[in-house]
Amino acid sequence: MKEFEFIDRVMPDVPPLSPAQLAAARARLAAAGAARAAGPARGRRPAAYGWRGIALAAMAVVVVIGVVAFLAPSAGRKPVASTPGQLLNAAADKLAAQPQGSGRYWRLETEQVIRTKSPQGFLVEERSKDVLILGRNHDAYNWYEPVSARPYDAAAAEAWKRAGSPKLCPAPDCDPKLRFYPQRTLKRSLRLAPGWQPTLEELLALPREANALRTEALKHVPIGYDKGPDGWVQEAGLRLVADVPATPGTRAAAYRMLAALPGARVVDDVRDPLGRRGVTLQLPVNDVIRAQLVIDPGSGGLWAVQLVAPQPGLPQGLPAQASIIVRTGWSDARPVPPPGCRGCQGRY
Numbered sequence: 001m002k003e004f005e006f007i008d009r010v011m012p013d014v015p016p017l018s019p020a021q022l023a024a025a026r027a028r029l030a031a032a033g034a035a036r037a038a039g040p041a042r043g044r045r046p047a048a049y050g051w052r053g054i055a056l057a058a059m060a061v062v063v064v065i066g067v068v069a070f071l072a073p074s075a076g077r078k079p080v081a082s083t084p085g086q087l088l089n090a091a092a093d094k095l096a097a098q099p100q101g102s103g104r105y106w107r108l109e110t111e112q113v114i115r116t117k118s119p120q121g122f123l124v125e126e127r128s129k130d131v132l133i134l135g136r137n138h139d140a141y142n143w144y145e146p147v148s149a150r151p152y153d154a155a156a157a158e159a160w161k162r163a164g165s166p167k168l169c170p171a172p173d174c175d176p177k178l179r180f181y182p183q184r185t186l187k188r189s190l191r192l193a194p195g196w197q198p199t200l201e202e203l204l205a206l207p208r209e210a211n212a213l214r215t216e217a218l219k220h221v222p223i224g225y226d227k228g229p230d231g232w233v234q235e236a237g238l239r240l241v242a243d244v245p246a247t248p249g250t251r252a253a254a255y256r257m258l259a260a261l262p263g264a265r266v267v268d269d270v271r272d273p274l275g276r277r278g279v280t281l282q283l284p285v286n287d288v289i290r291a292q293l294v295i296d297p298g299s300g301g302l303w304a305v306q307l308v309a310p311q312p313g314l315p316q317g318l319p320a321q322a323s324i325i326v327r328t329g330w331s332d333a334r335p336v337p338p339p340g341c342r343g344c345q346g347r348y
């Protein structure tokens with residue numbers, strides 16, 4: 001059967017045929033050969049059967065090639081993720097493959113979005129910028145800058161005008177003398193959960209596999225913690241992916257660790273405040289509030305952390321709060337706090 005040697009030559013990356021596929025192909029070729037050997041029927045020329053047998057044999061080979069091509073994945077290509085869970089795993093794989101990065105300072109820049117109700121009863125959207133920088137020498141920097149506060153939508157704008165267009169704060173013009181100020185406790189910048197504050201060296205050495213990471217996290221549960229082991233894992237995991245300089249491998253493991261918690265869901269129809277549609281890991285905070293990690297499917301990086309909570313006047317499912325990741329990573333650029341920013345530098 002030289003036809004199968006031909007298949008091996010023209011499709012060297014295709015896996016070998018299964019016994020069932022091989023038997024079916026041989027049966028087709030045998031049937032074609034039997035028809036050719038039976039001889040011409042009365043009134044027909046022998047040549048017609050000879051060529052038909054050759055054609056049937058060729059068709060059998062084509063059928064075999066087609067079956068193999070259909071069953072075998074293309075060389076060098078991975079199966080395409082289709083379910084939300086598969087999309088999250090694919091994103092985590094991409095994140096884990098990224099280099100850790102180097103430099104003397106780790107920098108996290110975020111844009112904060114808060115939608116809340118004013119004393120007059122209309123919705124207000126506040127935006128601000130937050131910068132956190134942690135040095136390998138344990139220097140810490142943080143400054144927060146109010147950017148804007150305005151009515152959330154057209155209906156809120158009308159209500160604001162009817163209320164006499166009151167000044168909305170925080171905003172840069174609310175208190176020009178206090179434009180920049182620290183929003184975080186610098187001494188606790190690496191705190192992952194109550195009572196668990198690893199050193200930078202310990203943080204960078206955390207496991208990069210989900211089960212091992214959970215096991216390590218549960219070693220640090222303090223006596224009297226009342227949210228249970230899953231609550232502890234969720235609290236620490238959210239901090240690991242969003243707020244501290246954990247390695248890409250540890251953050252990828254944290255995605256998987258969080259996705260395994262009771263009540264966790266992976267969805268692919270959520271957008272962040274910039275309109276980007278990501279792979280979203282959704283976790284219950286309590287009976288009415290949900291935390292959402294909106295993840296870039298192309299790199300596995302975190303786009304935003306969102307809190308979805310009931311807010312009168314806010315469309316259902318729209319986040320009441322969001323933290324958009326603007327930039328994060330290591331560099332050698334020495335941080336310089338803004339002029340007049342008191343308490344924006346310390347130690348951790």
